Ligand SMILES: Nc1ncnc2c1ncn2[C@@H]1O[C@H](COP(=O)(O)OP(=O)(O)OP(=O)(O)O)[C@@H](O)[C@H]1O
């Protein structure tokens with residue numbers, strides 16, 4: 001039997017209350033408990049406004065909880081960490097730098113020598129199939145290519161955690177499926193811990209070893225579903241469809257509850 005991996009991220013009664021300009025309190029996250037194992041792939045899924053980005057920002061140290069504790073590697077998260085990288089929906093590339101320049105940037109900022117950085121950047125671009133585009137600039141690339149540059153830039157620095165906030169949401173279905181497969185291949189090779197936010201239940205089941213379904217008002221965890229299917233997952237198989245049914249049923253419950261709340265709007 002393989003050993004149980006250690007806990008990488010632990011949330012204990014984590015709460016986030018925002019105060020509006022009119023001094024009204026908005027509870028974006030009700031107390032949340034969650035443990036994420038080192039090297040695992042976890043998807044956070046749920047309707048708009050249920051606190052997915054809020055939760056990810058707390059994990060990445062971009063924001064502080066108003067209650068409870070977030071720990072990574074057994075230590076409280078006190079701010080951002082260079083080994084924990086966020087990938088956003090809008091790519092976040094430097095438009096004035098070439099593809100290679102974008103990937104090199106993080107490496108050089110870590111004091112890696114020019115030659116070594118170049119070698120590592122090109123190898124990472126190879127991994128995402130973009131070596132031939134190394135000298136292009138972001139405006140010359142499709143959305144899928146830009147997101148691959150963002151992934152290469154993140155992976156080049158060999159992070160131990162990747163936070164991804166709806167990274168494929170703006171892409172067409174074909175590109176999205178292709179990038180899902182590519183991300184899984186790279187994750188299996190490198191095994192960083194991945195926390196991946198998506199709106200898309202199929203995407204969550206394709207990617208996650210564990211899917212955390214969240215519900216809004218206040219943001220909270222509705223259900224945690226383990227998906228012990230092997231990778232790569234066959235989206236057309238009956239066992240995939242079984243998890244899909246289960247998650248959709250649960251999602252409809254969340255949605256119905258949300259629709260019953262007068263404040264909720266899509
Ligand atoms: N900086 C902020 N100030 C005040 N309220 C905020 C702030 N950030 C988020 N919120 C509120 O917290 C709730 C959760 O927002 P969050 O962005 O985490 O949702 P989400 O699940 O990521 O939604 P989406 O799927 O649309 O990205 C929302 O009601 C939102 O209005």
Ligand SMILES: [Mg+2]
Pocket residue numbers: 052053054
């Ligand atoms: Mg969000």
